[in-house]
Amino acid sequence: MASPAFRIDNLQYANWSRKIFEQMRAGGLDAVHVTIAYHETFRETVANIEKWNRWFEQHGDLIMPGRWASDVRRARETGRTAIFFGFQNPSPIEDDIGLVEVLHDLGARFMQLSYNNQSLLATGCYEAEDPGITRMGKEVIREMNRVGLVIDMSHSADRSTFEAMEISTRPIAITHANPKAWAPALRNKSDDILRALAQSGGMLGFSLYPHHLKDKSDCTLASFCEMAARTAEIMGPAAIGIGSDLCQDQPDSVVEWMRVGRWSKSIDYGEGSADNPGFPPMPEWYRDNRDFGNLRDGLLAVGFSEAETDGILGENWLRFYETNFVPAKALAGELAKAV
């Protein structure tokens, strides 16, 4: 019997604990891309990496550092989950392009060019104006392409997103978002963006964060999977995956940090509201990592084939990891060898 397909969740930001790592194993996840910075400076990001290094020591029976696609296979072989690092904002590189390579060396594999606001590189989806990729942004995209740090435009505004796809010589990702046509959140993406993303070899990870779902916490599995089917019609079934945005066990102070960081003295509710300021409850069919398998049932039920379903639940991301985490030079070398 062939071993089961690889399972990858390409975005989580939980309040990490042994319990959650055990749930990753229970859900059969071979790899998880975890957010380790929202508004952190370089030094604060390094402190978060230090925290992860301690977890890798303390829970080495459940998790291991993920650097390359081969680590996903190694994790499978040793019954663990490979953890890949990412940033939701370019704050960890501060104003220093040299930190792109340094942070890639420390394990960073995805970086959003902007969170909700304007950054030094690009515009966020909550700004009134989007002047596109900045001068530094163009330089940093080139450097990210060189070292193998994937550009993520999940929270970016439209013009910046189109320009990032145009400027980048390697595919980009939208790690966690859904089509706007299905759920009209400001953060969700237009069909035009999704089409351009697929055409440029990029990947979309479907979010399970209630603010990105139709009917929010009441969204049904069937509705979610129908949305996936409709997106596959636009992007093809090989360009989609999961980026659940699971924020398990986080206190509400964390959603405030995500939204407000240090950029404002007032409160900003982001996708929430004054009535509903905290983390929304997850849909009952996706409470945590243990429910990852439910997605499989739902996807098969809306007509995806076994192979397409395996692709969406991990194989597509694994293929993306394969070519997009390695330095451009190494990739060129590998391609040369393959020819």
Added chain:
Amino acid sequence: MASPAFRIDNLQYANWSRKIFEQMRAGGLDAVHVTIAYHETFRETVANIEKWNRWFEQHGDLIMPGRWASDVRRARETGRTAIFFGFQNPSPIEDDIGLVEVLHDLGARFMQLSYNNQSLLATGCYEAEDPGITRMGKEVIREMNRVGLVIDMSHSADRSTFEAMEISTRPIAITHANPKAWAPALRNKSDDILRALAQSGGMLGFSLYPHHLKDKSDCTLASFCEMAARTAEIMGPAAIGIGSDLCQDQPDSVVEWMRVGRWSKSIDYGEGSADNPGFPPMPEWYRDNRDFGNLRDGLLAVGFSEAETDGILGENWLRFYETNFVPAKALAGELAKAV
């Protein structure tokens, strides 16, 4: 015909330039351990790593980053010199033990527990009192052992050095120093230390810095090689190598940074004096990397065999790299496989 033995200089701190990288190639050096921090903070050390990353891009035909012993072989195969990073002081880890692993991930392979002064970890050779390895020092030694960052006691005081050898579960190094019996510099080492170093599997790199030489800049090649022969009688010919301490093309402001850092507002001449405050001239038979081959002639002339000479000029360090740069866990795995 067998390919020539590997050549390694296990300490340099030059004012790096393409000219010097070309001279490394002319001298046939397959690897060089370079100092990238004297008194730098973590962030300043990262800035120095960024500088090196740029040099690796700009001079990728001559040098490449060195992380593992296998990189020395890869450098040879591609006609380049592998560059390994080290610190002469533990200042890059500041007061944060988590930075040991972070900096190892960024390429650090040697770290002195103290420079000339007392540090948070150990005592330097210019202090009046040496209370031995500190509480934090014991923790950091264990962490360095775990991740594969080699303890270097070149500038440390005697008691701290003996204690480091005792506490460390992996061999330590004195990357650049000579026997005190030959040249009575405060920085040079007693026969007792050299004996204990060899007994614990450690390595000594002979320094060519004039302040560590008998007759300083006037030292002869014969005298230097006779000293090596006498040291081999104490340590064995497999525990010795070269750590030239070449400080080529450095302005005198740099020797001041090395000696005074930010710890004093007055001047400290270290091994120099008010009459002779700058870098001393190198012996005429060792002006720069191109003269590395002269050592070969000198060592053979004092009676070392071809194999012993090859050992001293690189093979001994390569063997040391092989087992001491990898994390303890990986090493245990390899040994388990080998059994």
